[in-house]
Amino acid sequence: NVGLALAPPSLHALHLRPARPDASSDAPFVGLRQVLRNMPEIETTVITTDEPAQAILAEAAHHDLVILGATVMPLEKPSSLGPVADHVLHNARTPVIVVKSMRPLLRPLHDEMIGTGAISILVDKWFAEKTFHADEFADLHELAAVKRAKGLTVSLALPALNEEETVGKVIATVKQALMDDVPLLDEIVLVDSDSTDRTRAIAEELGVPVYIHQQILPEYGARRGKGEALWKSLHVTTGDIVAWIDTDIVNIHPRFVYGIVGPLILDDQAQLVKGFYRRPLRVEGKTQAGGGGRVTELMARPLINLFFPELSGIIQPLSGEYAGRRSALEQIVFYSGYGVETGMVIDIFEQFGLSAIAQVDLLERIHHNQPLEALSKMSFVILQTVMRKLERRFERPILDEVNRSMKLVRYTRGNYFLDVEEVAELERPPMITLPEYNATRQEAAHDRALAGAPRTD
Secondary structure, three states: OHHHHHOOOOEEEEEEEOOOOOHHHHHHHHHHHHHHHOOOOEEEEEEEOOOHHHHHHHHHOOOOOEEEEOOOOOOOOOOOOOHHHHHHHHHOOOOEEEEOOOOOOOOOOOOOOOOHHHHHHHHHHHHHHHEEEHHHHOOHHHHHHHHHHOOOOEEEEEEEOOOOOOHHHHHHHHHHHHHHHOOOOOEEEEEEOOOOOOHHHHHHHOOOOEEEHHHOOHHHOOOOOHHHHHHHHHHHOOOOEEEEOOOOOOOOOOHHHHHHHHHHHHOOOOOEEEEEEEOOEEEOOEEEOOOOOHHHHHHHHHHHHHHOHHHOOOOOOOOOOEEEEHHHHOOOOEEOOOOHHHHHHHHHHHHHOHHHEEEEEEEEOOOOOOOHHHHHHHHHHHHHHHHHHHHHHHOOOOHHHOOOEEEEEEEEOOEEEEEEEEOOOOEEOOHHHOHHHHHHHHHHHHHHHHHOOOOOO
16 A cells, blocks of 8 residues: 555565465465456566565565555564564665564464455545546547547447436537537437337437347347447447447436546556446335345346455446447457446456456436336346356356346235246357457448548558
C-alpha cells in the first residue's frame, strides 16, 4: 500500500521465500500473488534464500528507495523492528522505509485466510483510479474534438423488444444531443428482437436504421435473448467504440451515452466501461428509493466476490448501459441471454486485465422493474455463466453434470403446481472468428480508405 501510494515511476516487488517453505511462511503471500498478477506495472522478483537481509541489501543497490515490512512476531526489545529490518536499516546505502501495522495479528501465520485481505489493495486502487462521474465527460465539444483527433468512430446499438412506450424518447434525446448538436456518435442502430408492437416503426420514423436480430447472420441461426442481439450488433455496426443502452429508460438523458463512451475516448487503456446508478424500485405503485438491482445484490455480486474478487469493486456488473472497444469485444464469447453482462466483464478482465475496465456514475435510472419470476430465471442463467467460466479456469467440467431446466412454482385456484422450463445459457463464439464478419470489416475499411477517412481495423 505504501509503495502504491507513493506512485513512483517504477515499482519492484521482492518476494523472499525460505529454502524449505512451509504453510506458515507461504500463507501470507497467497493473496499478494493474486494482486501482483493483476498489476503488470509492478515488476516482481521471487528469490529463494535463507539469508533475507543479504538478499534485500543486494537488491537495494539497484533501487532508489526500499520499503520493508517489519515482522509481526513478538520481539525481545521494544526498540527492535526485527532482525531482518534492523540489519537492513543499519547496512543499506539506499533510503529505507520500514512499515509495521498498528493492528495485532488476528490469525495465526499458518491460517489459510491470512493473506486473503491483500486483494483489497488491488480492488481499492482500481476503484479509486477507474471510477468516474458522468459530469467529467459533459463537455461534449471537447470530447468530440479528442475523438476526431484520434480518428475514432462511435456506434450506439439499441437492443429492443416491445418498447414502444419509451424507445422514441430514447432515440430522439440521444440523436439530438449526440449526433445533430455535437457529432459524438457516428451511427445509431436499433437491434430489435422481433417486437410485436410499434418499436421498429417508431425507430424508422426517427431515421434510425433498424435490424431484426433473428435476420442478422441467418446462417448461424437465431436464438432468443438480449445477448444474441448484442453479439449480432457487432456485425451491423462500424464504430471503433460500440455502446449499448437499454431502450426502456424512462428518465433518458444524453449522459447515459457520453458517460460510458467518454473514458474510452480519453483513455487508450480502457477496453470496457460499465455504467452504474441508483435504481428506484416500484412496489405496488410506490417508489422505494435505493431499491432495485435485486439480482445484482443477491446473485451477481456475491458470485463475483467469491470467484472473481478482483472484480468486486464493480458496482453494477449487470447494468445495461456499457461500451467497449471493438478490438476487444470482437475477441470475446457472448452469452445469448442474461448472462451476457457477467460473461463480458469476466472475459475482458481475463484477457486484458483489471485496468482495462472502468465504471461511470450515471446518477439515477428509472425503468420498468421485472417480476420476481423473471428475476429468478435471470439468476439461474447468471449462475450458469459463472460456472462455465470456472470450468475454463480449472479445466474440468461442471455444467455437463448439472440440470439446465428450472422448476417454477405456480399457484392457481388455490393449488400449487410445478412448471418445468428449459433455461439454458448458450454461447456465441468471438465475432472475429466469423468469416462473414471479417469480410464486412475489410469492405468497410476499404471504403473508408477510399474516402480518406481514418482506418478502424
